[in-house]
Amino acid sequence: MSSAAVILATLVIPLAAGAASFAARNRRTMEAANLSGFAALLVCAVLLARQVLRAGSVSMWNGFLAADALSALVVLLTAFVALACSVYAVGYFREDEENRVFEADVLGAGTISSLRKYYSLTPLYVFAMLLVALANNLGVMWVAIEGTTLASVFLISFYGRATSIEAAWKYAMIGGVGLSMALFGTILTYYSAHRVLETETLAGLNWSVLVTNAAQFDQTAMKLAFILILLGYGTKAGIAPMHTWKPDAYSEAPVPVAAMLAAAVLNCALYGLIRFYVLTTKCLGPQFPSQLLIIFGLLSVGLAVPFVLVQRSFKRILAYSSIDHGGIMILGLGFGGAFGALGMMLHLTFHSFTKPLLFFCAGNVEQHLKSDLFRRAKGIIHSMPVSGPIFLMSTLAITGTPPFSMFQSEFTIFRAGFENGHWFPATLLIVFLVAIFIGFLVHVAKLVLGADPGLPRVDTSPWKKYSLIGLACVILVLGFWLPGPLFQLIRGAALVARGQ
């Protein structure tokens, strides 16, 4: 297949899956549309990655859509997370249906229309994420990032509880303000480039055009633009102190939606940030953006510490973990150098594989106990022989314990920090991460281990069970062996992030 066909297929497949689910009349058709759509999407993403590895970068429609290694990596991870979540979602929503969750909805929306909302909005949401990665034009990228927010608002208010509406409102408003800052940043970038390029065509905002001329941009405007972009896309990524929507959204959204927010949308927001980071480094040198990234990164990791230590809910703790990992990634970018960028990309990849698993485990426990509070959950291993141990394992993986792969990426980031003379932030980062490791592990160990509280043994549904076991295998394998082409792609993405 030609590269244009692959790019188009990548964007069209989720739209088609969404339309099919919207038209479907029963649950089975919707599930099938989503599963087959996302499976096909993953195939396309792999094909795209192969072509990018072979050709360096591909583009179509005069560079309106383009993919380099960074875009291909984000597309691949998005497709993977979407598929994993859609497999899990089948089991999750079937169990919700058995528990008669949908009938308790205040507005009485009914089961099928609730399910239709999920199965048709999710592909739309995935489409927006893919467009973020594939749009070459920074303005179109902004539109797509705003699109991810708009498509997911009703997914967060899915259960229609008072608390979920509250979470959706905060998500929409904080996201809206954040993105308006990002739009301002984009306008300023356009302005600072405008005088160099002297064009008013669409190409004036194409990243591939901007990046070759970035050295001559207006420096004052670019400085302001980067600050606004960092605040704006940082809000979307949930970087402290703009993270306040995150715990609410994660704890109220259905688990597959929250998993996608944490593992895929985070990547897209950081992707937007990286594109502007490259422009800013070319224009102003690495000093200015690095300092900002290190400050915000440390703030995020540091802020997560107390909230993880005293957390009461095992869903909200995942949000703070995600704030922490977002912080680690931008710290990696801020530390700079070959290892900083590589560490960030490795971390982004491993995080996308590990985070959904944690959400799935937490979702299983929550559906079993009908509560997301740690104090209600003890000795889960006795009643949930699959979810319990995997929950513990994925906690070890996400906190960066060897042999799991996140240890390698965190280690690479530390190395970048020390090598580039950021002694103080790197040391502080290690201290924070140790504290988070202790807090997280103590909480989850109490939840999983301990005396048998005598709950009935549940055999989680095959969909839920196998999505868990499958992902756990992926993480175990990644701990010891990173496939060659994937590593090549990650290295390519790191080179893009360094502006080469």
Next chain:
Amino acid sequence: MITLMAAFVLVLQIAMVGQRWLVTNIRVFAAQSFLLAGIANTIAYFNHAPHLYIAAFLTFTLKAVILPVVLERLVRRIDIGQEIAPLVNVPLSLLISGGLTTVGYVVAASFHRPEEATSAANVSVTNLGHNTLAVAVSLFLIGFYMMITRRKAIMQVLALLSLENGLFLAAISLTYGMPLIVELGIFFDLLVAVMVLGILVYRIQETFDSMDVSKLSRLRG
């Protein structure tokens, strides 16, 4: 001409801060958008930027007609108390808006380069005067301020929209607007955003029996 209109836009924004009635507020927003469309038209005419006509037309239909009508219907439908009840009282709010306007001018001043005034590429900023940019930045900041201090959900939506107006003004005064496709995308997003937020406002009203967003405080930690 443009500077004068921009000044009116700013006056309307401050009027919005001082306003106490919800429906009036929506109409002030409509008037502001109407003026903005006028500014876009003027710039399009004098600077031969034809794609700005489309942006001006969209601003007019969407922000000055459709959105205000939709919002007013929403207000009527849920029949909420008409008064706004801001967190900060009106005189203090006006004072703060004045302060934010000053900040806007300071920021805009950093873009002003008299030595480059003759260069052709820089024509937009110098000819339109950095007044317009200052107004744009002030609109953005005051919109931001309104979002923080308004308790009614629908007023927050309105504040977000007026903040967006500031961005539009910044875009047309700095660069004659963004490329057309981007502009269209932004308008599309705006329309969807207002629909989504409208439905959410409606559900907040249904669930909490109030539009006071300070009641949305059950999720903590």
